[in-house]
Every structure is written in C-alpha cells, then in structure tokens.
Amino acid sequence: MSPLPLLTILFFKLWNKQLHVGRNVEIDPRAFIARGGRVTLGDESVIRAGAMLLPSSGSISIGNKTSINQYTVINGQGGVTIGNSVMVAAFVAIFAANHIFDDPNLPILEQGTGTRGGIKIEDDVWIGTHAVILDGVIIGRGSVIGAGTVVTKNVLPYSVVAGVPGKIVRSRAPRTTSNSKGQT
Numbered sequence: 001m002s003p004l005p006l007l008t009i010l011f012f013k014l015w016n017k018q019l020h021v022g023r024n025v026e027i028d029p030r031a032f033i034a035r036g037g038r039v040t041l042g043d044e045s046v047i048r049a050g051a052m053l054l055p056s057s058g059s060i061s062i063g064n065k066t067s068i069n070q071y072t073v074i075n076g077q078g079g080v081t082i083g084n085s086v087m088v089a090a091f092v093a094i095f096a097a098n099h100i101f102d103d104p105n106l107p108i109l110e111q112g113t114g115t116r117g118g119i120k121i122e123d124d125v126w127i128g129t130h131a132v133i134l135d136g137v138i139i140g141r142g143s144v145i146g147a148g149t150v151v152t153k154n155v156l157p158y159s160v161v162a163g164v165p166g167k168i169v170r171s172r173a174p175r176t177t178s179n180s181k182g183q184t
C-alpha cells in the first residue's frame with residue numbers, strides 16, 4: 001500500500017478523535033470526515049473522493065466492505081447506521097436531521113434542528129446515484145434504491161424501490177413476504 005492512504009487515515013484520526021477505522025480501509029484524501037461525533041468505518045470499507053461524512057453531534061457507522069462513492073453526503077445528527085456490503089453510489093444524500101419549522105412567526109433558521117430517530121440501512125443494499133434518504137427511515141436488507149429516488153418511508157427487505165416518493169417497483173424476496181402498513 002502506498003503511504004498516501006495511510007497518511008490520510010492518520011490525518012483524519014488526529015482530526016476526529018472519535019473516528020474508529022477497521023482493517024484495510026480506503027479513504028480518498030479528497031474525502032472529508034468532520035469532527036463532532038463518532039464515526040466508525042468497518043473493515044475494507046471505501047470512502048471515495050468528495051464524499052463527506054458529517055456526524056453533526058450524532059454518529060455515523062459504516063459496515064464492512066461498504067463503499068461510499070463520490071460526492072455523497074451523510075449527516076449523522078440522529079444517527080446513521082449502514083450495514084455490511086452496502087454500495088452507496090455517487091451524489092447520494094443521507095440526512096438524519098430536519099430543520100424545525102413549527103412556529104411560522106420565527107425564522108426557520110432560529111428554530112433549531114430535530115431528528116426522527118436516525119437512518120438505518122441494512123446489509124447488502126445498493127443505493128443508486130442521486131437518491132435521497134430521509135430521517136427516520138429503515139432500508140431493509142437486500143434492497144435496491146433506484147437512481148433519483150427519495151426514500152420517505154421504511155423499505156421492506158429485498159425490495160426494488162424507485163421514484164419520488166419511493167415506491168416498490170418489484171420485490172427480490174420469495175413470494176411468501178407480504179407488505180405492511182407504513183412501509184414502501
């Protein structure tokens with residue numbers, strides 16, 4: 001391994017004391033990992049150029065063999081947990097936070113931010129380019145999220161979800177799996 005990847009990991013570990021890096025992790029020197037929260041990168045995970053991991057007082061956990069591609073932004077305020085062998089394409093937005101806007105008499109800027117419990121992406125998920133994953137959502141294992149999809153609700157395991165808002169276009173699951181309320 002050339003010294004640059006090792007220097008990059010060393011730099012980010014010095015920068016963010018709450019960064020935990022597994023074995024054989026690759027962080028492109030043009031990626032960015034902010035301070036202000038715990039960030040865990042599993043074994044053989046890959047963080048590519050331009051990707052931004054922003055824990056924002058929360059946490060971001062990325063599993064083994066998971067790749068975060070170019071210019072994807074992850075905000076971990078409410079907690080973001082991504083499982084093993086997940087592929088997150090370029091230009092994806094994963095935001096575990098919202099601005100509060102309850103009071104119409106106060107600028108939204110002054111109302112602070114809140115979270116609906118964070119985001120969980122289970123193992124073996126593929127997220128297509130320009131998808132947006134909103135706070136409070138669980139994406140079940142084995143699912144595929146189409147390019148440009150806005151995921152607003154939980155996704156059943158082994159679903160293929162596409163569109164705005166995201167809807168199931170087909171299932172990868174055996175026929176015995178049934179749909180239930182509140183899930184896409």
Ligand SMILES: CC(C)(COP(=O)(O)OP(=O)(O)OC[C@H]1O[C@@H](n2cnc3c(N)ncnc32)[C@H](O)[C@@H]1OP(=O)(O)O)[C@@H](O)C(=O)NCCC(=O)NCCS
Pocket residue numbers: 089090127128129144145146147148149160161162163164169170
């Ligand atoms: C979702 C995807 C994987 C295709 O899955 P699929 O199960 O083969 O789906 P199909 O192509 O058979 O399409 C099924 C339906 O969903 C629609 N659909 C597929 N992808 C869509 C998308 N991204 N957004 C909206 N609708 C979509 C199709 O138009 C089709 O609709 P119809 O039944 O009304 O004709 C693919 O379209 C996609 O979005 N790939 C992501 C590519 C990408 O981001 N690559 C970069 C990272 S490697």
